Amino acid sequence: MSQPRQAGDRRPTLRDVAELAGVSTSTASLVFSGKGPVSPGTADRVRAAAEELGFAGPDPLASSLRQGRVGTVAVVVEAPLRDAFRDPFALAVLDGLAEELEAAGRSMLLVAQPADDPVRAVGQLATQAVDAAVFPLCGLRDNPVVAHLGARGIPLVGAGSPGDPGVAHVRVDEAGAIGLTTRHVLGLGHTRVASVAMALHPAATTRAVTAADLDGALYPDAGGRLRGFWDLVGPDAPVVQAAALTVGAGEAAGRLLLDRPAAERPTAVVVQADLLAAGVVRAAQALGLDVPGDVSVTGFDGVDLPWLDQTLTTVVQPGAEKGRALGRLVRAALDGEPVADVDFEVSLRVGTTTAPPPAA
Amino acid sequence: MSQPRQAGDRRPTLRDVAELAGVSTSTASLVFSGKGPVSPGTADRVRAAAEELGFAGPDPLASSLRQGRVGTVAVVVEAPLRDAFRDPFALAVLDGLAEELEAAGRSMLLVAQPADDPVRAVGQLATQAVDAAVFPLCGLRDNPVVAHLGARGIPLVGAGSPGDPGVAHVRVDEAGAIGLTTRHVLGLGHTRVASVAMALHPAATTRAVTAADLDGALYPDAGGRLRGFWDLVGPDAPVVQAAALTVGAGEAAGRLLLDRPAAERPTAVVVQADLLAAGVVRAAQALGLDVPGDVSVTGFDGVDLPWLDQTLTTVVQPGAEKGRALGRLVRAALDGEPVADVDFEVSLRVGTTTAPPPAA
DNA sequence: CGATTCGATCGAATCGATTCGATATTGTCG
């Protein structure tokens, strides 16, 4: 029977249990870990002693120290948690990742790395024991957290910045992927094609960008998609960068592109994310434009937006599957298997938001 | 200069650094922790040695073991992560919690406890070192994780199940809160008032429920709100339970209540969550009913649903603030301060979804 | 100038387990 502990008593340890059961701590340890042979009688006595003392199992900390394994994987999201959780695609990735990690018996340590102070996360992680770390989102280039964890010899897995050495990547050919939607609208006959880009920098504002902005781009996926777009339509095609990955920011960017006389207005907008694309659709509607009659809009990610009354033409990138792929890389790395970058395939889905350009 | 480590070399430890710097490990420790007096020259030598060996700081595990503090707080969400992340209210709570914990220098260990296998989370947490645990959501009654962590003597903080002893609570008077919307529609003159309840059990299905279902309710907030509703309108008022906390489930529940001849149809539906209420509004519209002309709908939580073209009449429960309150309780518990339950205030917001009942 | 204090450093104990190699006991086989 478990006794209520007296105030002042310290929590019982394995040694206390062993003592009460009349065995050595090594034997008691064997009982809890299940390794090594222990006679049934002894095992019962140890368990009874544990029950009596209210011993809830070996201290995870001590156990981890000895075994050199924590069971925890850091998941670094490069945004305030609020924003990361608002993006359905990020959620899908996290979900798939959680599924795979859980199956491997690992827990997720969530670490936010806000753009305005990316170094703080280093301090937070420096005191944190983890077996591996995942950067499931786009990935900041030259991330200081990557440097720190790398120095600690912790396996690193990411979905972005394939530049970072020492990080195993689930790679997407961003430039090629945006080419799917871009070619689609070009194939429909559009000639005035514009684009809305995701933030290229941590402190991005909603504004027009030019090729010069590409050089200092710190978010490689946004940069890659932008490059892919310009490669196909020429570097003079107007592009507006959205400050954040939200419907509101997409709407603001859409207004910037669409609020002008019909003759100058783009007839198609290739957007780098579904959430932003939904904002562009909304901006068009607010300006009295028909989608796709007056303007075609494409997205990226292929997330489910049940509240949008249209189906976006978009690049489908199975988020949960991407998360699982990341999880499998982590497992492989932790099992000491050699890990190689994985190429992740995306595909075009034609929805209701694209059509040939309006007759001039 | 940091040297690339040779294969076969083990990671450098504090002792290696101390040896190279020609000091004792205790002194080296003092340099990294900043406690105790160390002469500037010695400190520099130690830091230089660390740099040379590529020592990234004291092992968090060993450090934690000695100090008896991990810096991690478990956040147990009683759902698959996917569902928890879809609910804007849950996100707001997590966001506020994350803010407060981050300020306290603690990281969040995310643990999912799916309804179909609540015991598995115990196994996962048993090997995990944490300083405290938070149950930010509604809270399952008699949660086995609560029992396990309680036995380990870990401070527990929750937002639901005020029944569990040993857990400090941020309490909401659920019955009183649902009374705000219920009284509101009664005051408008409605007499045929129905309700949509959140799941009362882990394995709930979308179906009508009666007072008998209240007895076995495992989710105390859903039960409390339901009780509060019946207390005001009488136990014969029809109630449908939604299987999940999603717009779709709300729509299904709404159909069950509203798809009948006008004479029997409720003229007001008091819903236990905004997400469900949005589904009810959608069900009404799908049935050709005007909201609030034909039927009034109220929600609960006060979340932002930008894609809904109405403003819900609802009980505003500031999620982020609730999360911060939870975070403050955790901090207090970890600082060894006495923690008392906190009462959390909610208020009525009248939106566009309620009006007097249609003339007979 | 001797006593005292302060600052810097060190040695050893400790946190709570796991695990390897050794030992004792029992059972089996030739």
Place this chain on the structure above:
DNA sequence: CGACAATATCGAATCGATTCGATCGAATCG
């Protein structure tokens, strides 16, 4: 009946730090 194997248990080393009390030299004070 003696040798050997298998099983159960134990003792001691170890994981990598932190921290307390002790020590030693230099500076301060009366």
